[in-house]
Amino acid sequence: MTFSKALALAGLTLIGAATPGWAADWGGVRDMGGGVPVPVPAPAPVPTYDYDSDWYVGLGIGANVSQSAKIKDSDIDYLGNSTPGFLARDSGDIGASPIFSGSFGRYITPSLRAEVVFDYSPDAEISDSRKLGYAVMNSAPKISGGVVSIDTNAYAVTRTDTVKLARTTGLVNLLYDIQTGTRFTPYIGGGVGFTWRSLRRNYTENATCIGATNSVDGLYTPLGTCSGNTYLPADGTISGSSSKQQLDFAAAVQAGLAYNITDSIIWDNGWQMLWESNAIASSAPSASGENRIVFKDSTVQQFRSGIRIRFD
Template identity: 25%
Template sequence: MIASHRSALAATLATGTLLGLLAGSCALPGRAAAADLPPPPPPPVEAAPVAIGSGWYLRGDFTQSWYDHPRDDAIPDPSDPGMPPLVGLRLSSESGYGGGIGYQINPWLRVDATIDQRGASSFRGYSSRSVFETGYNLEAGKVDVLTGLVNVYADIGTWYGFTPYVGAGVGFADKRMSRNYTQTTCLIDGCDGLEGTGPRNAAFRANHSVTTFAWALTAGLSYDIGAGFSLDAAYRYINLGKVRSGFDEYGGATRLKDLAANEFRVGLRYRFADGLLPAVARGYGN
């Protein structure tokens, strides 16, 4: 009885060994074939997003202009050679506003194009054949100025968010003289051939616009306040060229040259590349 059980156990073990060998022999070709396959290709690399608006910025500015004293540019009248030039020429200081679009070329160089409109400045000047002994003439009116400039700036460096810079610009100045008139005032009786003293009737001159070449020099300081915004304050000297009024009923006109202004500007710049992100420290330039 024991011998028959041993024989049955031996037969079972032999059968299991044979089945294992057969299974191993069947699996070997598959493993060998799998080893011969090339590795799978790498996953596709997504293209880096393109920065839209990188370097571009918008600006808006408030301007206060203090005009230098211009000079008389009247054309000599051959029939009246004794008419002296205007003296005491003055233009009142006026505020204005403007804006523009620019591009940051690299950390230290940028360009922009700006348009600035100034308020109408009050103008006056005097002339007198008698050196103000018997009487004098007053010429007065309004002058407003629109400028368009292309500017280049050198950003000197950035320290704690502050960036000083210098710049220069060229473009045009459109000047309009309006409400212009001339008026004689007699200090003695009959200084102009009419009886009495005091101011005479004014002769009004037509409105007139003149567009000429303009240039400017700038020095300023900006401060990065974050989220793409920078505060900007600058001094600018701008040369505006010539201006003249229209003619009055006698053919007279007011003509001025060397019109220029010293300007203080304060404004805000928004740089698209920064988006609505907090300010970051920059090693050089802005």
């Protein structure tokens, strides 16, 4: 073997022996970029919404805090003439009455929910139930000798009249929850539906005729004499009761604040302004002919507090 070949063979042998040391010192080709592996970023999670766990039921109690309505009382005589009565209470004097509430709903999205709500409010008195004394008149036609005239009797009346209003409302509401990232969730909403109102009335009246006039002959004499017209009531007492129910359209707006006690139990405190369409009236007999109380153009401010429970 020549010297040059022997030298080349020795060099190859040294390189082969040194290769494992290089690998240990330098980490190989794949590690020569800095020595620390760079992880591949994981994909961002995509939010999902579980529609199967977003039904809820609710129970609440509250009050009709105030009512704004037109309450009109009138006496209507035999001829249909109307004069203002004395029995109506101002709507601002009605006072608070309780509300009992039940609801059933579902979350459409994490922030938007739809619900059906039924509220019941028992009797609230809309009349002045004190024993009142006042005078009324009633008129009716009189035919005598081919001449038509009008008799008018005057009566002294004492009357006790109690008129109570109850309502049941059913609304379909759409509400938006304002997410805050805390346990507190404000919300706003609105809804439409129906109001089923009931007027219950109990009355007692004592009437005494205190005089009469005729449109042709003038004052009946002696003073205090009644006309004796068969269409007009005589002295006496009347008493009784009546009721009236009526279904009308209703609409409302809501705002409130909910508190998440747990993921499934929510404490809900809300305000609602309820509007009721149309008028409901109650009539009762009187020496005046007919006494009629009308309740209309009602807007009710309501507050309720309760629990909502979510379930699968």
